[in-house]
Amino acid sequence: MKSKLFDYIERDNFIFNLSGVTKLLCFLILTFTVMFSYDARVIFLVLIFSFAILRVSEIRFSQIRIMLYYVLVFIAINFILTFVFSPKYGVEIYGTEHDLFRITERYTVTAEQLLYQGTKVLKYLSVIPLGMLFLLTTNPSEFAASLSSIGISYKASFALALTLRYFPDMIRDYNDIALAQQARGLDLSKKEKLGKRLKNMMNIFVPLIFSSLERVDVVSNAMDLRGFGKHKKRTWYAYKPLVKNDYLALAISIAILAGSLAMTFFVNHGRFWNPFI
Amino acid sequence: MPQTEPLISFRNFSFQYFSQAEPTLHDITLDIYPGEKILIVGPSGCGKSTLAHCINGLIPYSYKGTITGELTVDGKTPEEGSLFERSRLIGTVLQDSDAQFVGLTAGEDIAFSLENDRRPQAEMKETVQRVADLVGMGTHLSSSPSEISGGQKQRVALAGVMVDDVKVLLFDEPLANLDPLTGKTAIDLIDRIHREYQKTVIIIEHRIEDVLYRHVDRVIVISDGRIVSDSTPDELVCTNTLRSLGNREPLYVTAVKYAGVTLTPEMHPGYLDTLDVDAVKGPLADWYNAQPPLPEKEPGEVLLSIRDLDFQYTKKRKLLQDIGFDIRSGEMVSIVGTNGAGKSTLAKVICGFMKQDKGDILFKGESITGWTIKERSFKIGYVMQNPNQMISKSMIFDEVALGLKIRNLPEDTIREKVEHALKICGLYPMRNWPISALSFGQKKRVTIASMLVMDPEILILDEPTAGQDYRHYTDIMEFLRELNARGITIIMITHDMHLMLEYTPHAIVLAGGRKIGDDSAVAILTDEDMASRANLKLTSLYELATRAGLPDPQAFVRQFIRYEEERRAKEGAPTQPGPGTADTAPSDAQ
Numbered sequence: 001m002k003s004k005l006f007d008y009i010e011r012d013n014f015i016f017n018l019s020g021v022t023k024l025l026c027f028l029i030l031t032f033t034v035m036f037s038y039d040a041r042v043i044f045l046v047l048i049f050s051f052a053i054l055r056v057s058e059i060r061f062s063q064i065r066i067m068l069y070y071v072l073v074f075i076a077i078n079f080i081l082t083f084v085f086s087p088k089y090g091v092e093i094y095g096t097e098h099d100l101f102r103i104t105e106r107y108t109v110t111a112e113q114l115l116y117q118g119t120k121v122l123k124y125l126s127v128i129p130l131g132m133l134f135l136l137t138t139n140p141s142e143f144a145a146s147l148s149s150i151g152i153s154y155k156a157s158f159a160l161a162l163t164l165r166y167f168p169d170m171i172r173d174y175n176d177i178a179l180a181q182q183a184r185g186l187d188l189s190k191k192e193k194l195g196k197r198l199k200n201m202m203n204i205f206v207p208l209i210f211s212s213l214e215r216v217d218v219v220s221n222a223m224d225l226r227g228f229g230k231h232k233k234r235t236w237y238a239y240k241p242l243v244k245n246d247y248l249a250l251a252i253s254i255a256i257l258a259g260s261l262a263m264t265f266f267v268n269h270g271r272f273w274n275p276f277i
Numbered sequence: 278m279p280q281t282e283p284l285i286s287f288r289n290f291s292f293q294y295f296s297q298a299e300p301t302l303h304d305i306t307l308d309i310y311p312g313e314k315i316l317i318v319g320p321s322g323c324g325k326s327t328l329a330h331c332i333n334g335l336i337p338y339s340y341k342g343t344i345t346g347e348l349t350v351d352g353k354t355p356e357e358g359s360l361f362e363r364s365r366l367i368g369t370v371l372q373d374s375d376a377q378f379v380g381l382t383a384g385e386d387i388a389f390s391l392e393n394d395r396r397p398q399a400e401m402k403e404t405v406q407r408v409a410d411l412v413g414m415g416t417h418l419s420s421s422p423s424e425i426s427g428g429q430k431q432r433v434a435l436a437g438v439m440v441d442d443v444k445v446l447l448f449d450e451p452l453a454n455l456d457p458l459t460g461k462t463a464i465d466l467i468d469r470i471h472r473e474y475q476k477t478v479i480i481i482e483h484r485i486e487d488v489l490y491r492h493v494d495r496v497i498v499i500s501d502g503r504i505v506s507d508s509t510p511d512e513l514v515c516t517n518t519l520r521s522l523g524n525r526e527p528l529y530v531t532a533v534k535y536a537g538v539t540l541t542p543e544m545h546p547g548y549l550d551t552l553d554v555d556a557v558k559g560p561l562a563d564w565y566n567a568q569p570p571l572p573e574k575e576p577g578e579v580l581l582s583i584r585d586l587d588f589q590y591t592k593k594r595k596l597l598q599d600i601g602f603d604i605r606s607g608e609m610v611s612i613v614g615t616n617g618a619g620k621s622t623l624a625k626v627i628c629g630f631m632k633q634d635k636g637d638i639l640f641k642g643e644s645i646t647g648w649t650i651k652e653r654s655f656k657i658g659y660v661m662q663n664p665n666q667m668i669s670k671s672m673i674f675d676e677v678a679l680g681l682k683i684r685n686l687p688e689d690t691i692r693e694k695v696e697h698a699l700k701i702c703g704l705y706p707m708r709n710w711p712i713s714a715l716s717f718g719q720k721k722r723v724t725i726a727s728m729l730v731m732d733p734e735i736l737i738l739d740e741p742t743a744g745q746d747y748r749h750y751t752d753i754m755e756f757l758r759e760l761n762a763r764g765i766t767i768i769m770i771t772h773d774m775h776l777m778l779e780y781t782p783h784a785i786v787l788a789g790g791r792k793i794g795d796d797s798a799v800a801i802l803t804d805e806d807m808a809s810r811a812n813l814k815l816t817s818l819y820e821l822a823t824r825a826g827l828p829d830p831q832a833f834v835r836q837f838i839r840y841e842e843e844r845r846a847k848e849g850a851p852t853q854p855g856p857g858t859a860d861t862a863p864s865d866a867q
């Protein structure tokens with residue numbers, strides 16, 4: 001079983017060397033850009049951009065394969081359900097109706113609907129690589145520092161760091177306990193009925209919770225004894241200060257946002273790009 | 278030594294937790310002066326951890342209770358300061374160096390206190406590097422906790438408090454989780470820091486002999502919340518204080534006393550190095566010559582046989598390689614070796630949790646390689662180190678019955694088997710108690726009982742006595758010996774040398790996934806080369822016998838073990854466990 005929340009493999013390239021704060025801010029800016037705009041052309045450019053930087057970051061396909069499959073399945077389901085529940089939403093938005101072919105009266109496929117749903121797929125496809133990039137190229141140590149520097153309370157940020165720290169230990173404990181319980185005849189395999197299996201799982205969670213609670217006590221003492229919470233602010237050992245490339249990355253992101261906003265206000269005069277008028 | 282004002286001063290100090298009916302500390306009067314090195318000893322539940330909390334400020338700032346009498350630290354009473362101020366003065370290294378590692382890397386963990394103090398990053402990096410170099414961790418700053426050993430984690434913890442330039446270093450059971458050789462290194466490091474940086478050092482530990490490997494100024498003995506002795510090691514070991522209060526005195530001291538020598542402080546018996554051997558030589562030789570010849574034990578049938586076992590997680594590194602040995606029926610065996618030597622992996626492969634890549638496991642001559650975990654569990658029981666990781670029911674009876682209930686045995690059979698197991702484990706009178714009312718040792722018995730109901734012929738125990746004081750250690754081990762006398766073969770994974778020496782005639786030594794030794798425990802603990810390869814230490818008995826010029830030091834060690842065993846047998850059966858006390862004290866529970 002994998003005992004790390006996600007694989008962080010250190011590399012030396014433009015993306016990896018950016019500060020965690022930069023990556024978080026760029027991620028937020030680009031996500032906003034994509035979520036705000038319904039202009040398929042703009043989103044398509046961002047999509048190309050995000051795949052390009054995925055390439056630059058040298059992340060291996062094997063690292064993101066499983067995540068990618070989940071995402072594709074999600075997008076497919078989302079695509080179908082959108083059509084099932086609101087087949088004419090595109091018509092509502094764009095105010096015109098160009099029927100392509102009919103399935104039933106209610107389910108008529110329109111060019112408007114296809115454009116709307118296609119745009120949504122593009123949105124997901126362009127944001128998700130960015131999210132994966134942020135997760136996979138940011139040193140876990142830097143997460144807390146990044147969060148705290150965009151204004152989230154340091155206690156909350158540190159809680160995240162602690163989760164990353166103790167998660168592998170919890171997995172290890174879980175495995176040990178599971179083995180000991182299996183030695184007593186507890187069946188956790190698929191041979192057992194689901195209800196029984198869930199009940200058997202409880203026999204693992206009870207000791208896991210109790211042994212984790214013991215640990216919480218020690219950890220909080222250890223933190224108290226070294227002055228955690230002494231001041232309203234704290235500094236971070238793992239914080240990476242911003243350098244020229246960070247400002248460059250931020251500038252590019254802001255430029256993309258500005259470009260998209262310009263399209264929205266001056267060209268499209270609204271969030272939607274409407275080729276049907 | 279005392280020249281100035283004491284740094285820490287207790288005057289008729291008592292403390293009672295709000296949750297407790299009785300005070301945990303009574304009438305403590307104790308002065309600790311700058312630059313002193315002090316050892317505080319006492320059995321679990323005696324109040325030594327509570328005393329440590331009073332020193333480092335967790336009492337009264339985190340744990341509330343009633344204080345009478347006075348306590349000043351650096352001239353301040355608790356009301357005049359805060360926990361944060363106290364932590365700038367006194368750095369605490371906790372027993373569980375894994376849980377106290379709060380950073381994602383060693384560097385971050387060392388910097389933790391500086392971060393909280395809002396130091397600029399450049400200064401932090403500089404300080405962290407300097408202090409890490411000092412404890413020998415300078416090249417491991419970017420290592421995550423899973424990449425470094427227990428001893429290294431402790432060094433990180435030490436560096437993490439030294440960045441504050443504290444005056445006092447307080448160590449809470451620093452040896453509890455370390456193998457003997459790493460423990461020795463830790464004591465050396467503490468000693469060096471004490472001398473070179475003029476720190477005041479307070480060590481709380483019940484492994485007295487291991488701490489007295491280096492000089493300490495005073496030993497404070499605590500019993501039932503009171504200070505019963507405050508003296509130098511030389512003075513202390515001359516008395517009977519340690520033994521009578523359930524502490525283990527250094528083995529060589531016990532041996533000298535058995536030989537009929539009346540120790541005096543002038544013989545400097547506090548440390549093996551300084552002991553005046555000429556004064557004890559004669560009586561030791563006389564005692565040795567007066568012992569009857571050692572009995573030979575008839576070996577039993579081969580019960581478990583491991584043949585050419587290989588195991589690996591990944592292709593890169595073999596965790597077990599060419600392991601082969603026999604365990605005979607009725608034996609008590611210890612499997613020893615450093616962390617990562619493959620001890621736990623071997624136990625897991627034997628129990629069927631993991632499958633070997635090559636080789637075979639035979640039980641009474643029959644291969645069990647194809648058996649499932651469940652099938653093996655009827656023959657081989659596995660008891661984990663931490664009973665809290667095994668117990669999933671709230672009542673004792675239900676917990677012990679769990680394995681049988683899963684197998685859908687009839688109610689009557691279950692009751693009969695459970696009651697029988699509870700009787701063997703001395704838990705029958707408590708069968709309807711909630712498990713939360715039990716002490717650590719009693720919980721351990723519950724986990725053993727829950728294995729015994731399945732009538733195994735072999736019990737494998739992972740570190741059965743880790744973190745236990747001498748009295749609880751003896752209770753658990755004597756109980757295991759009783760089980761052994763009932764015909765159950767017992768295999769223990771351990772790095773406790775006393776356990777190995779005193780209870781397991783047969784020891785198997787692993788290093789780097791290979792078997793490097795398979796002999797009597799005495800032979801292994803008197804073999805210098807073997808001991809250093811497996812991170813063990815030679816027993817002080819052997820060193821004593823060598824220094825005293827006895828002709829056969831190994832036979833001397835054997836005679837000592839036999840003599841001890843007889844004495845224990847004469848003193849009668851081990852005490853039946855009473856209701857838990859140690860676990861109910863919020864601080865002393867371990």
